[in-house]
Amino acid sequence: MSRWCGSAYKLLTVMTIYLIRHTEVAVGRSICYGGSDVALADNYAEQLAHIQTNLATPPNVIWASPLSRCRQLAQDLALASEVADVVEVNFDDRLREYHFGDWEMLPWSDIPRDALDQWMSDFVQLAPPNGETFQALADRVGAFWQEKIEPMVEKHPNGTIYVVSHGGVIRTLLCLFLDLSLRNAYRLNLDYGAVCKLTLTGSTYQIGYINR
Template sequence: MKALNVPACVDGWHASPLVRCASLARVLSADAHIDARLSEMHFGAWEGRAWDSIDRGLIDAWAGDIEHARPHGGESLAQFAQRVVAWFEAKCVGRGAVHVVAHAGVMRVLAAHLLGISYESALQWSIDFGGIVWFRCVRGEWVLVRWNA
């Protein structure tokens, strides 16, 4: 972690159970904590499909109420955020450094929660594949130290 200039890991590595995250976390720590709450948003019938293969009317319906609509049958943004924030509250509040290997949606939802902005706004933030996001709690307030480092 020295090469990345991030704090020493006090409370372990946490990861989504999806292979691309869990396998990296296990390389970084033999006792990585794998947690389904760190999975990307579930898109139901749209899972794994290209956007242009989905009926435009369904996409528009979803975009019209991105927080609560679920025309795909999977999770709404609100449900997804509730799952991710529940993980954060259970595993991170009051603990030392926690490292997470997860998906862009998870990091965007955490950013919105920690910074007090709308989930919809944070969905627009770009995260590179392999990008590092770092938050720090300073005097009880969360600050964004790095985004896409």
């Protein structure tokens, strides 16, 4: 974590950050999707309401993946905020989900078993055909965080940021905050519509909760 932390601030500030996974998608769990833009399931309104119960403070800024399942959620959370007229909503390609390359939108059962087993044996360093490694995902997400989130502490002292993204992206961030190996990313359970809360005090991260 220390490599992500900027210089010490003269005044101690506390930034609240909510990591928000998009709601359920219509394609179901049997399909391999990541970087593809897929539709939301019919229970979107119900899951949106659940997300809102776990957001104690309105955002100063919302950052989101540009894929529609995150874009819609980010915009709806901004509109529902009591400070909707001043909420800044931004999109960044580095918050997109892990890309499965040639496996995108295939049923998991159609992917050759030997190819899938080989990838799963070291998914951090191995990529699906024409896809990306999990390390590449972590690198781009880390670069986003260092460039866009850390400077916000100075711009919005004692403010709140929402980051609306995907399961792989949020697991990557949690691994970095908790100093976990990326190989353990999928030991962190994240439901659709899950909210994780953390605070950044000076240069110290503290996890409030995961998967609410």
